[in-house]
Amino acid sequence: MKNVAIIMGGYSSEYKISLKSGEVVYNHLDSSKYNLYKIHVLTEGWYYVDAQENQFPVDKNDFSVIIDGNKIRFDVVFNAIHGTPGEDGLIQAYFKLLNIPQTSCNYYQAALTFNKRDMLSVLKPYGIKTAISYYLNNGDFVDEDQIIQRVGLPCFVKPNKSGSSFGISMVKESAELLPAIEKAYAEDDEIIIESYLKGTEVSVGVIKYQGETVVLPITEIVSENDFFDYEAKYEGKSSEITPARISEEEKAKVEDVAKRIYTILKMDGFSRSEFILVSGEPFLLEMNTVPGLTAESILPQQAREAGISLNELFDNAIELALNRNPF
Structure with missing residues (x-):
C-alpha cells in the first residue's frame, strides 16, 4: 500500500482551521487502500502524530520519519495546509525538489x-473583471484622501497574502481607514484596498x-x-x-x-x-x-x-x- 502523508497546520493564523481540515481528510481517506500518516507542520516543528498523540519528528532532509526503528518514506502528500507554507508555494517547491508528488497545484501557481x-x-x-484597487506596502506614506478618491467608500482593506478573512476590514467612513490599515499590516506587510462591490x-x-x-x-x-x-x-x-x-x-x-x-x-x-x-x-x-x-x-x-x-x-x-x- 502507498504511504500517504496528510500535512496540516502551517505557520499562519489559519493553522487551527488547517488542523481540522487535515483530520477530515484523515478520517475520509480509505485506510484499507493507503497507509495514512498525520503530519503536523508547525512553527515549533514538523511531527508525525500517531493515534495516541505521540509525536515523532520529521527529518526535513528527505521528509521521512523514524517509527519503532523503521524509516518511513512517503509516496504522496495530501496538502491540507491553508496559508503559509502550504498555500504560497513553499511546500510545493520543497516536495518538487524531493520528487514527492503532492495534491495541490505547482509552486508557481500557489505563489x-x-x-x-x-x-x-x-x-x-x-478581461477578468475585478474591483478598483489601491496597493500599499508597510512603510509607505498613507494618503487617505487619494485612497478614498480612488476606491470610494465603503471599501475593503485586506492583507495581500492571507486567508480565512484574517485582517480584513470593511471601511465605511474615512476615520476607520487608518485602523483598518494597521489591522491588515498585523497579518502581512503588503495590503490591498478595494472598492465595495x-x-x-x-x-x-x-x-x-x-x-x-x-x-x-x-x-x-x-x-x-x-x-x-x-x-x-x-x-x-x-x-x-x-x-x-x-x-x-x-x-x-x-x-x-x-x-x-x-x-x-x-x-x-x-x-x-x-x-x-x-x-x-x-x-x-x-x-x-x-x-x-x-x-x-x-x-x-x-x-x-x-x-x-x-x-x-x-x-x-x-x-x-x-x-x-x-x-
Whole structure:
C-alpha cells in the first residue's frame, strides 16, 4: 500500500482551521487502500502524530520519519495546509525538489494565487473583471484622501497574502481607514484596498476530477455580518446556499470565468474562487488553492451537491497526484 502523508497546520493564523481540515481528510481517506500518516507542520516543528498523540519528528532532509526503528518514506502528500507554507508555494517547491508528488497545484501557481495583487494583475489582460484597487506596502506614506478618491467608500482593506478573512476590514467612513490599515499590516506587510462591490457573493470550486476540469455547483453566500468574515465563515454567521439562487445566465457566466481562470493559470488540484455578481457580471475577489475541507467548508458542500463523496474527492486527489507528470 502507498504511504500517504496528510500535512496540516502551517505557520499562519489559519493553522487551527488547517488542523481540522487535515483530520477530515484523515478520517475520509480509505485506510484499507493507503497507509495514512498525520503530519503536523508547525512553527515549533514538523511531527508525525500517531493515534495516541505521540509525536515523532520529521527529518526535513528527505521528509521521512523514524517509527519503532523503521524509516518511513512517503509516496504522496495530501496538502491540507491553508496559508503559509502550504498555500504560497513553499511546500510545493520543497516536495518538487524531493520528487514527492503532492495534491495541490505547482509552486508557481500557489505563489501567484496566494498574492492577490499579482494574480489580479496577471488575469487583467484576459478581461477578468475585478474591483478598483489601491496597493500599499508597510512603510509607505498613507494618503487617505487619494485612497478614498480612488476606491470610494465603503471599501475593503485586506492583507495581500492571507486567508480565512484574517485582517480584513470593511471601511465605511474615512476615520476607520487608518485602523483598518494597521489591522491588515498585523497579518502581512503588503495590503490591498478595494472598492465595495454591491451584489451577490458566490463561491465556486473548480477541480481536476477523473482527468477532467470540473466546475462544482456554485454556492451563494449570505452573511449576517457586513461581509463574509471569519465569524461568517466558521462561526455560523452566514448562510451558504448550494446551488446558488442565481439565474441560468449568471450561472453560465460564473462557471465560464471560473474555468477560464483555472485554465489560464494552469492550475491543478483543488481551487475555490470568490466572486461578486454585479448586475449579472462576475467580479473576481480571490482564489484559494488549498480551500477549507472541514464539515463547514464550502468545497465539500459543493462536492456533495455534485454527487461526489469526501472519500471520492480525496481519493481522486491522491490518484491525480500519483499520476501527474513530475516535470
